[in-house]
Amino acid sequence: NAGVTQTPKFQVLKTGQSMTLQCAQDMNHEYMSWYRQDPGMGLRLIHYSVGAGITDQGEVPNGYNVSRSTTEDFPLRLLSAAPSQTSVYFCASRQTGGSGNTIYFGEGSWLTVV
Amino acid sequence: EDKVVQSPLSLVVHEGDTVTLNCSYEVTNFRSLLWYKQEKKAPTFLFMLTSSGIEKKSGRLSSILDKKELFSILNITATQTGDSAIYLCAAASTGTASKLTFGTGTRLQVTL
Numbered sequence: 001n002a003g004v005t006q007t008p009k010f011q012v013l014k015t016g017q018s019m020t021l022q023c024a025q026d027m028n029h030e031y032m033s034w035y036r037q038d039p040g041m042g043l044r045l046i047h048y049s050v051g052a053g054i055t056d057q058g059e060v061p062n063g064y065n066v067s068r069s070t071t072e073d074f075p076l077r078l079l080s081a082a083p084s085q086t087s088v089y090f091c092a093s094r095q096t097g098g099s100g101n102t103i104y105f106g107e108g109s110w111l112t113v114v
Numbered sequence: 115e116d117k118v119v120q121s122p123l124s125l126v127v128h129e130g131d132t133v134t135l136n137c138s139y140e141v142t143n144f145r146s147l148l149w150y151k152q153e154k155k156a157p158t159f160l161f162m163l164t165s166s167g168i169e170k171k172s173g174r175l176s177s178i179l180d181k182k183e184l185f186s187i188l189n190i191t192a193t194q195t196g197d198s199a200i201y202l203c204a205a206a207s208t209g210t211a212s213k214l215t216f217g218t219g220t221r222l223q224v225t226l
Contacts, residue, residue, distance in 0.1 A: 105156035
């Protein structure tokens with residue numbers, strides 16, 4: 001009964017390094033998304049996907065890439081980390097067209113860029 | 115641009131008090147308004163509201179939506195220290211992507 005699994009939970013990066021946040025769900029959800037949460041900013045949508053092979057930008061996509069080669073996985077890549085990307089990242093999934101009460105969040109990934 | 119605004123940003127109350135949290139929204143193709151509670155980790159779902167004037171209730175928590183004035187409130191009666199959390203409001207749009215636009219949240223602290 002895994003739900004949405006995010007790794008790593010904590011990561012410290014140096015400016016300019018690249019890394020990938022992993023997200024996997026075992027509920028056969030078509031829709032997956034990545035949010036970042038900063039103090040006083042709420043959750044902001046970075047990228048989302050409505051199915052394998054389909055991705056689109058959210059509100060704050062710059063500096064991030066995503067891919068969706070399978071239904072289960074939706075990794076988020078930081079190409080060249082910057083201190084402004086220090087944040088908490090949440091992956092979420094749900095059925096396509098479903099409203100928010102069926103959205104499932106991962107436990108979050110705390111990222112610090114120094 | 116879709117927008118959700120919550121107020122107040124933070125609130126400190128004594129145990130037993132009643133609190134009202136506010137959420138206003140401007141969202142294209144609005145579908146529903148959702149409330150979440152966030153403690154230390156991921157947000158957990160509280161309510162989904164789609165129709166005006168119909169109160170949703172769960173224990174000491176209740177919520178209502180006004181689609182004419184574009185706002186929602188979340189009430190918590192007889193607050194307890196376990197209610198301390200960030201309360202997030204989000205507006206969902208229609209369509210396949212059905213994006214959620216979140217507000218900044220209200221940080222509630224309940225003291226003894």
